[in-house]
Amino acid sequence: MVTDIYQFSALFPKEELFGLTSQIRRSAVSIPSNIAEGCGRSTSKDTVQFLFIARGSLYELETQLYIALDLKYLPETQFQESIAKLTTCKKILNGFINYFQGLTTTNKQP
Numbered sequence: 001m002v003t004d005i006y007q008f009s010a011l012f013p014k015e016e017l018f019g020l021t022s023q024i025r026r027s028a029v030s031i032p033s034n035i036a037e038g039c040g041r042s043t044s045k046d047t048v049q050f051l052f053i054a055r056g057s058l059y060e061l062e063t064q065l066y067i068a069l070d071l072k073y074l075p076e077t078q079f080q081e082s083i084a085k086l087t088t089c090k091k092i093l094n095g096f097i098n099y100f101q102g103l104t105t106t107n108k109q110p
Helices: 002-009 020-039 044-070 076-106
Strands: none
Touching (some): 020 044, 044 076
16 A cells, blocks of 8 residues: 555645645554554554554544645546455454454463
């Protein structure tokens, strides 16, 4: 998904380089970065905290995709494809959160 975001945001107007283009890219990169950092933590509780941050970035990215669509920076077809991928990411991430929260309640390590 990050690759897709970088590719289509490169087509945004140049005056958005330090605005929406930068913000949408940072949100997209934040998702896998926080998942990776969370998985590198020593406790399930710490892992869950970073997974929640990643989920927040997913919602932030979703909002930015709607803004890009409203501004006509993003074609409807690209928007729909991106939202479908984002929805899949939400489901997977929620599964990870539920798994690690289960470990937290039983005091097990991943």
